Amino acid sequence: MRAALDKKSEVASEEALKSLFDSFKEILPLKQHEKDEIRFIARQRTIRKRQFILQEDDICKHYTFVVAGCFRMFSVDKKGGEHNIQFAAENDWISDIGSFFSEKPSRLFIEAIEPAKILQIEKKDLLKLYAESLKFNRNFRVIIENKYVELQNRVLQNISSTAEERYIFFIEQYPHLSSRLPSTQIASYLGVTPEFLSKVRKTISTKRRS
Amino acid sequence: MRAALDKKSEVASEEALKSLFDSFKEILPLKQHEKDEIRFIARQRTIRKRQFILQEDDICKHYTFVVAGCFRMFSVDKKGGEHNIQFAAENDWISDIGSFFSEKPSRLFIEAIEPAKILQIEKKDLLKLYAESLKFNRNFRVIIENKYVELQNRVLQNISSTAEERYIFFIEQYPHLSSRLPSTQIASYLGVTPEFLSKVRKTISTKRRS
DNA sequence: CGTCTATTTGAATGTACTCAAAAGCGGTGG
């Protein structure tokens, strides 16, 4: 029997599922019975702007696939400063993988920057997929491999480039994000203050003019 | 038939294989026939200090497991500066995953900091394991998940902490590395100059004294 | 003991931060 749905989640719509299946298609396409397994376990949620799907001290219990909208994952330091670790827009995954697998309280927040629609898979369901299916192991392995490479490039940027270079790299690599994010959020992602990013943007635009 | 071994690689020793099997044991232990598959495809190499196992513009063709010794992976910027992205000592994996899967030329170097002994798995052999075995997909998925979490913590450190905080965090998190690495290498990993790291170490030691 | 490399020190410079204040920019209500 399908588990009772909590009041905030719904059965996944065919439209949302299609986004998810399409994102798998680029790795190893799912067969009908595999799609049905996902259909059976995925829960759809509608998230308002500024709503959190993970807060500090929670244990991260889901893998979240973003169907529409945009999220940020951030940590808060002792002084109250927020530091963005990751953004996730359409067709991206977001969760605190460390907390998810260790089942230890997260030190991170995940917040919707825009109204959003997501699909969530619970840990016990994901583990079942992993235990039974080579393909799901494989697809999620590839997804995280790609995210690993992305993170590694970011580390490289951080240790070897100035704020200006990192900003230019960011807007070139993520035009779909940079055009819709407030620059405060980008500053927090790049690891600089909003004031300084503003100055960086100014010097870039005066450079272009000359 | 077993493929001919190139002159620099050897059949894996039982001792080296044991390290590898032990590192899998913490995830999902291998059965005898799975160990035999590894035994069949893993090549052992002895690497001298300062020897490279990957250079810029090479395509990364192996997953490398470090049995003994220590490596660093780094990039070189336009000015010739080196930036360490990762260290790998005993029982750790190291390779340019981006180049490995995309088969595009790497922009990275992997160099032995100490004399080393490694086991290498070729891409075609790894893909074969992935195609046939749920467990290998799963084990390598878990390995990269752990490395992903580690990288994510590093990104967080980079964007939110001073050099002093990052250095203290490094020596606490990786005592087995910090005690054997020249501080130049640590500076390059933290993203600061060796001169500045030296000053940081001084202020830390005067703090402790007081 | 000398040679080579790694580490430390110092002065001048550059990059980025803090704090405070001003300017811009949607909404919303009158």
Added chain:
DNA sequence: CCACCGCTTTTGAGTACATTCAAATAGACG
């Protein structure tokens, strides 16, 4: 339509963090 609110972005002055370059010192190894 305009006035006001809340929020983001910009500006500026002063400060802190980190770099550059050059030179001195300390360690490691044959």
